[in-house]
Each structure stands twice: as C-alpha cells, then as structure tokens.
Amino acid sequence: MMSRPSSSASLPAFGHGPHDSSYALLSRRNSEFGSRYIQVDDSGVYLSSLVVTVLVSAIATIGILLFTLVVTLSVMLGSCQGQPIAVSADTHMRAVRSCDSFILNEEVNNVQGWVVSEQCKSHVADYMRGGQYYIDFAGAINAASDYLRTVPAQGDGLDVVVMDIDETALSNMPYYAEHNYGAELFNETVWDEWVYQQKGLPLHATLDLFNQLKDANIGVIFLTGRPENQRNVTSANLIAAGYEGWTELSLRLPGENGMTAIDYKSQRRLQYEKKGYRVWSSLGDQWSDLMGPAAGARTFKLPNPMYYIF
C-alpha cells in the first residue's frame, strides 16, 4: 500500500496510471475547493471535474461536428445521385430517346401533320429554350452559306434565294413560349394578334446570311404563307429585325387561300422564274417551303419541332 497525499489529477493515459511527469498538469492543490483523500488502485487515474468537463465537452463537440459532416455529405451525395439517376431514370430516358426520335423523324418529313404530343412537349420546350435549336439552326444556315458562296452571281439583280419568314427569318419564340411550344392547337385569331404586334425576333444566323447575300449581289425573295393584308406589319417587323433591301416580299392573295403551301409556294417560284429570276436555293423551316418545282439546286431545311404546315 502506497500513499500519495500530494498527488493530483492527470490526463488519462492508456492503462497504467499517472506518472510523475504529468502531476503538475491541471493541478488544483490548495485550490479554493477543499481536498480529500480517496483510496485508489495502483493503476487508476483521477480527473478533476474541470478536466472531465473539458474532455466531455471536447468529445461532444467533435462528435457533433463529425455527425453534422456525415449528415451534410450524405445529403449532398443523395441530391447529387438523385438528379440524373433517379428512380424514374429509365422511364425518363425512354421518353427523351423517343422524343429525340420524334424530332429527327419530323425534321426529315417522315412524320407529317403532327402536333407536339403531351409526352414530348417539355422535351420540345427544352430543345427550343436550351440552345440546341439555335445550334441546329446555325448548322443549317452555315451549310446554306457555304453553298451560296459558290453561286456565280451575274450582278444583274436576278440571282435570288427564296426564303420563308416565320421560323426562318423571324423567330416567334415569345408567342410559342406562351402557347406550349406547339403542344396546343393553332388558333388563327390569337396568332393574327401576335403578327400585328410586329414582335417577331431576328434569327441572327439568317440575318447574317441575308447580309452576306446582299454583299454577293444575290437577292432575297421573302415568300410567306401570311396573307396579303399583313404586308405592312410583316414588312415593318422585318425591318425592325434588321432586314433591309430584300428583292421581293410575296404574301398569299385571297384567291390562294385554298391552296396547299407546296402549291402556293411552287407557283409563286415559277412566276418569279418566268420574270427572269434565277432561284438558286430555297430556305424554310417547313418541307412545304422546299418541295415542288423551282426550289433551286439546293434547299435547306431549318429546324422547327413546334408546328407542321402542309
């Protein structure tokens, strides 16, 4: 039996009790609290209440911090994995793939007379708003631009390109954003109100091509399905969008209302050829802008997954 009347607290060390070197640490000998003697084992550790408090607090703090970290990381991991690999990922992927397929097949005219389906309406909206539409559009205009650079224009004002207006020279995105990007049936009255507002936006790739053609002495004939009584608003909208100095602006006469777009546009192109114009190319977002006679040596299909016109 050993007695150490002057010993005091020491930090806990693995197993074998206090050593002399640690005696001074946190010693409270002669403190204001009284002191007493207790019987201890040879290998025990005595901790003052302050040390216990500090230790327990430290452990608790570290524990809380680690716990918080674990929870935070788990939540981050969950949200990170949750987005692309959600429970419905497979269904979602199938919908995306079949809506991608819809876009490809409507663009090559395999499917005709369609209205954007419920299934694909958000996909079409994403395509239009997310930038892919403009990338595809620019790709088409670049191809047209490359071809039209090879045209041997004679400088007599008779070399022309025939261009559609809506979704070709002017974008009606604000209108279609309000009408489900095509996923609702066309309402002519509401559409006409939009046309009279003259708020169609320039499609900059087309505007650049338009100016390139002017510089190359190639004229542009705008050929639109819009009716003749919208000539002034259409002209004003084109000018506001930056188009200046087109060769002709062709609108549908009352007598041409019953015709399909293909017939109306083909006949107009034939009339222009009769006048002496050389139509090198046709550009449009609809196949009805590009089919039939006198469409030129090359035609260029601009993307439009929102609506289809016969």
Add this chain to the structure above:
Amino acid sequence: MMSRPSSSASLPAFGHGPHDSSYALLSRRNSEFGSRYIQVDDSGVYLSSLVVTVLVSAIATIGILLFTLVVTLSVMLGSCQGQPIAVSADTHMRAVRSCDSFILNEEVNNVQGWVVSEQCKSHVADYMRGGQYYIDFAGAINAASDYLRTVPAQGDGLDVVVMDIDETALSNMPYYAEHNYGAELFNETVWDEWVYQQKGLPLHATLDLFNQLKDANIGVIFLTGRPENQRNVTSANLIAAGYEGWTELSLRLPGENGMTAIDYKSQRRLQYEKKGYRVWSSLGDQWSDLMGPAAGARTFKLPNPMYYIF
C-alpha cells in the same frame, strides 16, 4: 477536509463528483492490485485504468468509424460530381451538341458529301451502338408502315414500294464497327470482301414492314447501288436475313457505273413504272434513294450518320 478511505472508482459524471449510487460500479475494492489514498478535490472523478481503457478505446473506435465514413462519403461525392460536372464538361457538352447538330443537318440533307469528322466519330459510334439509331430507325419505319396501311392495293401484284438494301433492309454494322463507324474513307476492295461474306444483318423493323406489305399484297422492289455481279451474294444475304418473296431485285449494270445514285435509281423507277408498277413509296438511308422522279407519294428517310452517297 474529508477522507473517504473506502471510496472507489465511479464513471465520470458532469461536474460534481461521485455519488454513492455509483460507487459499486466497476469497484475494485480489495482487488488483487493494491490500493492507496490520494488527495482529491471535492468535485473530481476517479477512473480506474480499465474504465479509462474502455472509454478511450470506445472514443477512438467511434472516431475512426466516423472518420472512415466522412472519407468514404467524400470520395463518393467526389466521384458522383466528377463524372457529369467535370472540368471539361463545358467543352464536352459543346462537342456533343455540335455532333447532335451534325446528325440532324446531315439527316435533312443540309450538309452533303461529308465524311464523319474526328470530333464526332465517337459520338456517331455511341449513336449507332447505344440504341438511339434503332429507335430513330424504328420511328421512320413506323411512319412508313402507317402510311402504307392506307394504300388501296389492287392485288394485281403491281402495287410496290421501292427499297434500298444497305442500311435499309440489311445492316452492315459489323463492317462499320471495324471501320470507325464511317470516320475513315471508303475502301471499295475491303467493302466488296465484306459483301461476299453475306454477313449483313436484318434490320428487324424493315423485315417486319416487308412482311406487313406482303400480307397487304404490296410488293417490294429492292433497288441497290451494288453491282450486278453481286446479285447472288446479295440475294443469299437477303434470304439469310429473313426476306423472302420480293418482287424485283435491281442492281447496277456496268453501263450505269458513271451515273449518280439519284439518276440511276430514278431511271430504274421510271422503267418499273413503264412496266406497269405503281410505286407508292421509296425507302432508303440516302437522299439519293428518295429524290428524282417516280419515288412515290411519300418517301421515308432512314437514319445513317456513317456515310453519304451522291
């Protein structure tokens, strides 16, 4: 000053020293180890070495576990975020978007005479192998199928659909898998070797349509750019793939070698119409299968981002 000669170890409690109720816990009074007396503060805690060992071990274990968990979660989070949102994600997305744009614009014939670029070759390979090709292909065949159901066939064997063979009725995917999915220049000798192996695979959507047409008394005329001297191997490959009972198999004669695909195929179709056939539709993976006279009321463009034929 108080003396407690018989006191022993107790678990640490916040602050205020041992209580009688905890004395018995882990008591080692009269143990084989000797005991001694130490001077203690009124509010201290005495821990035996076993308790200290257990406590420290427990804290260490929990600490290690939590640390491991934090590291694991961090690594998982890192790899989760690393894949889609990598440093080069923006560059990658731009490449994907412009390769998607290439596919759309080559499919609508805006770009012509192309060879798959270095930039897009892995994208085209993914498109072909990843299933989107077959989804798009089936979408095109479904559209054709829907249209051809409306044809009023007369049952005299003269109602026909004109179909291309390669990438329309037969898939040459094994060949193109070995030749970079089109991202290398066409080698006619190597291609001919492949043709003689008769390993073209059935495109099942087309085979289903072929059988649907047979049931509806609509014949199929296969019209291919393959040369006449490949008649037997081509015929054998079609039969091996499941096609049985076509109306005509039309191959290119030596005299037609200099012609463009459009001219050769148009002239053949006109010859068939002269014979009395009614061509309702043309199907092919190339625009040269679908352009020119006598292609029918509707044509269907099957996807093929691997090669382009004039």
